[in-house]
Amino acid sequence: MRKIGLLIELKEGALKAANMGMITAAVKKGHELFAIMMETGMPGVRKELARFGVNHIVTVQMNRPDWHPTRWARAVVTVLKSLDIHTLMGLTSAQGKDLLPRIAAILDAPLVMDCVHVDIGKQTAKTSQYSGKTMATFHLTGETVLYGMRPNAIPAVVHPTTPHIIEQIIDVPEDSDLHVLEVVPGESDTQNLSEAHVIVSGGRGMKDKENFKILFACARSIGEAAVGASRVAVDAGWVPYAMQVGQTGTKVNPKVYIACGISGSIQHLAGMKTSGLIIAINTDANAAILAHSDYYVIGDLFDILPALTHGLEKNRGQDYRK
């Protein structure tokens, strides 16, 4: 039997959907799951955690609760020590990338980021290497081990439990070496790509900045879809860097990725290859992206996308009348 700490992430007080897959990755007979909450969420959060199978909810109350990477890392270390937990899982999100390696460094513990599979008993983790061209399996040796899960890599499975609440009041001293001065939210147009379920992406084929409106319209007609881009579109200044998908952009793992006017360079594929379903729209029957897709259309995106948006809106209208 093993105790597993799960570093839960909230967004504006709500549970990020990616937490649930992480919980599912840890649920196994005999394991005891501790959801570590660094922030108090909205009322529904605890119920939702219970629905997916955590045994304990650890609510951390710090003397100063606001986000601070080193103080949070120290607080998590204190929780792990006081509850005698030697396995920690978190998400490979922007926050996870800032927090998990700090915790690993303090504990001098091995860490594998961006895991698509873990075997907690054997202490092995599978992750991508060489920008998605290979999959590597690591064995983690250490008193405590850490895993950063790739968001959405593991589908969530409902597993109801009745968790205990453990309250931890932690006093972490100020860090005189690092101060968080300000957190500036992103532009409203750029959603969180790494956790999006559907991404509509545009490349050089979009031709200019104005045309990205067509992609945003299509994303809106899908509902909660995010808009991404190739590096060419970013370098041309059509969209901000936060929207770049690929090796030197964001690595994404949505259920559906729609690539419009994107050729499918190795560096672009490195960031989106693991998507559930890939749909490519391209005028060139020889574009590399086609061989990496599930469905493709050889055609002009300026014809297909507006028709698709129209079709999606019609579909929504029908659902509405139902």
Place this chain on the structure above:
Amino acid sequence: MKIYVCVKHVPDSAATITVKGKTEIEEGITFLMNPYDEHAVTEASRLKKIFPESEIIVVCFSKPEAEGTLRSALAMGADRGILVASGHRHDPIMTAIVLKKAISQDGQPDLILTGRESIDSEGMQTMFRLAHLFKIPAATNVVQIETRDNDVLVSCEKEAGAREMLKLGMPCVLAAGKGLNNPRYPTFPDIVKARKKEIKIIDFEKLDIPKPESRLELVCLEPALEKRTPKEITGTTTSIAEQIVSILKDEARVI
């Protein structure tokens, strides 16, 4: 200022990776500087323009062939290089220990720059381990750096374009994100000048570092499988749109 920049020698992002045996890759491919580390070197030379007294030292822990990567860093403006050479690959725990040793044997850093991740092993952690060993603060995905007397102000990119402004005491470790700058590639005279710059080579075995208690061991490397069988969607524009709607609805269940 003494600025140390950690640069990793990695396969070209466009190279085909062929798995050899259980954990190795065919090495007869082009290797070059990790792209994020190019931003770190570029930033160091930008800072040197502001503080001309500065010295930029690039440090790499890799196989002996990595001299080429150090040379390109020298051509991009670094003053000298240190290569800790080893015939084997090492995990981020060992890498941080080695980089710490190589840097502290050389001098006292005011600033250590790295990339936010290496594109081969995708560890995303060496900078934090290095900072912890030095007991100095660290920040990652840094896209703006402003140095002041005893501290630096940095802006870090978070998700969906959000940014975080941090103040870190010096010395510190800053891991470059892509938005930090545009790497300026060396001119021919830069390359010629770089040939004369010093690269000190240290044998990893001679550092005599005991095997850490905590480690990551690669047990298996395999090619990522492509399981897709692409199907073409044809028909009139309206029909194509309808087919995509039903794929999203019935197959992917996202609408």
